[in-house]
Amino acid sequence: MHAGFEAYLKENMQLPDDEFRLMCSFAVERKLQRKQVLLREGEICRFKIFVCKGLIRTYRTREDGTEHIIQFSPENFWVTEPDSLHNSTPSRYYIDVLEDSEIIFWTKSDFDFLYEQVPRLKYFTERLISRNVTLGRDRIFSTISxxxxxxxxxxxxxxxxxxxxxxxxxxxxxxxxxxxxxxxxxxxxxxx
The missing domain is CATH 1.10.10 (Arc Repressor Mutant, subunit A)
Incomplete structure (x- = not known):
């Protein structure tokens, strides 16, 4: 498993070794090339990604082709399209790679299984969601004010x-x- 991910989990979740091994047993490591598309508008998101190295962006386009970047995800950031992932609905967003990257990802079903087996993961994810909601609200406020x-x-x-x-x-x-x-x-x- 990528050393950066292991350090991140130890710092943020204090997982016991057996739970860390379980989480890693479902993880898939990948190296991605710059400009690789991970999710297109209209596709259903089926994964949660942790960025070990590199940079990924999430964006949406207008009918005229203008891009509006919603999020940059550098090292130690999580990436997904939550509405599409949780509701199995077509995504309105794109996720692509801005520089060669190394990621770890889990399918939705594997992550759901891990929620049941690793209670700290569910708690940690809820904290991340709460933080992201706050950051989203702060960003909206900043945009309008x-x-x-x-x-x-x-x-x-x-x-x-x-x-x-x-x-x-x-x-x-x-x-x-x-x-x-x-x-x-x-x-x-x-x-x-």
Whole structure:
């Protein structure tokens, strides 16, 4: 099992060795190539992913093809499309790989089985969901109330390692601002 994942679990869940081994026995490790698509709009999501190395994004497109990035998932982030996964409904989102990555994933049925066998996993997942709901609400509030400068500062705080790893147009997409505005904000920040 990937050493980064083992360290993450030990730090965040304090799993006993037997439960760690059980969780790993259902895990599938994969190396992914940049630009690989993991989920397309219209497909049903059937997995939960942990990013050991690399960078993945979740996004949605408008009818005109404009992309709106919902989430970046660097190392030690979890990725899924929860509505599609839990309700077996077609996804409205895409998930793809921005740089060569190493992941661990579980199918929904395997993860459901692990919930029953590893009570700490269910508790930990509930905490992650709660944190993600809070982050989502904070992001909505920021989108409707923050200046471009405040959005930029929040992005750098939330994703300190991502900024130098993705093109500016993707950051502008995530922030919901134009590339021109992002360039102006960055230039002003560098002058400070």
């Amino acid at each position: 923050s200046t471009p400068e405040e959005k930029y500062d929040e992005f750098v705080q939330i994703y300190p390692t991502v900024f130098v790893r993705v093109p500016l147009h993707m950051i502008a997409s995530y922030l919901g601002i134009s590339l021109k505005t992002l360039t102006r904000v960055r230039h002003a920040q560098l002058k400070r």
